[in-house]
Amino acid sequence: MEREVLHRMLRDMLLSRTFEERAAEEYSKGNIVGFLHLYPGEEAVAAGVINAVGPSDYIVSNYREHAHALVRGTPARDVMAELFGRSTGMSKGMGGSMHMFDRDRRFMGGYAIVGQTCPIAIGVAYGVAMRGLPEVVVCFMGDGAVNQGTFHESLNMAGLWRLPILFVCENNHYAIGTEIHRHSAVPEVFKRVAAYNIPAEKIDGMDVLKVYEVTRRALERIRRGGGPQFIECETYRYRGHSMADPATYRPAVELKAFQEADPLMAATRELEFRYPTPSELAEVGPDNIKTFADHLINNEHLAEAEIEELKQDVQRTVDDAVVFATQSAQPTMDAAWSYLNGNSRHETLI
Numbered sequence: 001m002e003r004e005v006l007h008r009m010l011r012d013m014l015l016s017r018t019f020e021e022r023a024a025e026e027y028s029k030g031n032i033v034g035f036l037h038l039y040p041g042e043e044a045v046a047a048g049v050i051n052a053v054g055p056s057d058y059i060v061s062n063y064r065e066h067a068h069a070l071v072r073g074t075p076a077r078d079v080m081a082e083l084f085g086r087s088t089g090m091s092k093g094m095g096g097s098m099h100m101f102d103r104d105r106r107f108m109g110g111y112a113i114v115g116q117t118c119p120i121a122i123g124v125a126y127g128v129a130m131r132g133l134p135e136v137v138v139c140f141m142g143d144g145a146v147n148q149g150t151f152h153e154s155l156n157m158a159g160l161w162r163l164p165i166l167f168v169c170e171n172n173h174y175a176i177g178t179e180i181h182r183h184s185a186v187p188e189v190f191k192r193v194a195a196y197n198i199p200a201e202k203i204d205g206m207d208v209l210k211v212y213e214v215t216r217r218a219l220e221r222i223r224r225g226g227g228p229q230f231i232e233c234e235t236y237r238y239r240g241h242s243m244a245d246p247a248t249y250r251p252a253v254e255l256k257a258f259q260e261a262d263p264l265m266a267a268t269r270e271l272e273f274r275y276p277t278p279s280e281l282a283e284v285g286p287d288n289i290k291t292f293a294d295h296l297i298n299n300e301h302l303a304e305a306e307i308e309e310l311k312q313d314v315q316r317t318v319d320d321a322v323v324f325a326t327q328s329a330q331p332t333m334d335a336a337w338s339y340l341n342g343n344s345r346h347e348t349l350i
């Protein structure tokens with residue numbers, strides 16, 4: 001594999017990790033509000049898949065999508081400003097964490113509804129197929145999405161019409177707090193796809209090289225007219241499902257009364273929402289970024305000093321993104337109104 005691609009994938013993973021950890025910090029300071037679902041632990045999937053796709057391919061993502069946008073090439077400034085709800089954000093501050101959109105890079109969102117990416121990918125791919133273009137739609141989803149009706153309806157249509165879609169399931173074993181064997185009758189996601197005549201395989205989603213290679217091969221098959229393909233990437237998120245709900249809509253006195261009445265429940269909640277300790281994380285498996293960085297050093301692709309430089313570079317990028325977001329203006333009500341009527345000229349958006 002070319003050195004340039006290896007280098008880019010490591011940078012993407014480092015940027016994603018640094019960006020997300022900083023987003024958590026900014027959330028705690030109150031600079032980001034609403035839901036915030038972070039990606040640490042899953043970087044190898046975004047970096048491996050999105051580096052393998054071409055500029056004219058489309059990406060459809062869910063609410064854990066900041067890293068997908070960053071790897072796709074949306075500047076960190078635009079992504080951070082969107083998290084801050086500023087007018088300079090990639091969705092002009094109108095979407096926030098779960099609704100990022102970058103038309104120029106064919107990044108078709110950011111969607112909050114579980115399983116929603118599947119029918120959207122069908123629509124985009126149907127447009128591509130009608131025009132006979134050699135483009136592919138990459139459709140991300142979590143393991144929780146595979147029990148939604150939209151998943152089955154969409155896979156059926158994709159299989160039937162041989163649509164150019166690469167489905168990528170980021171199986172991090174959990175849908176919020178429910179482990180996969182408790183929410184799926186058949187926990188091997190890739191096996192379920194056989195019902196729709198779509199080739200599917202399960203791979204180690206912590207191994208960026210594997211993800212990249214398998215994605216490239218799947219894309220080639222799709223471009224040769226092989227119809228949709230499905231990859232299940234086994235991965236893990238290091239943080240909780242989302243940053244804790246600050247619950248500012250409840251009077252503090254009410255919450256306190258309930259907590260005092262039920263100390264056991266409060267203690268349980270405390271346990272559920274605390275982050276894992278470093279030793280618990282170590283048990284989860286090798287960190288995907290460290291494993292890949294070690295691989296590059298051992299194969300003399302990069303020296304340790306270059307990796308250090310890369311880390312400093314992404315840190316500067318993220319710091320700059322936060323300054324940019326902080327200094328950007330809030331969107332105005334007039335802007336909100338004009339975006340509501342945004343497509344008044346009925347442009348074709350894809």
Ligand SMILES: Cc1ncc(C[n+]2csc(CCOP(=O)(O)OP(=O)(O)O)c2C)c(N)n1
Nearest residue numbers: 064112113114142143144145172174175176
């Ligand atoms: C249709 C629908 N039902 C429920 C929810 C609430 N919800 C948000 S995220 C989530 C879990 C999804 O888990 P998964 O698909 O595995 O993605 P992950 O968060 O693990 O990346 C649920 C149930 C929702 N957003 N949409």
Ligand SMILES: [Mg+2]
Nearest residue numbers: 142143174175
């Ligand atoms: Mg999941």
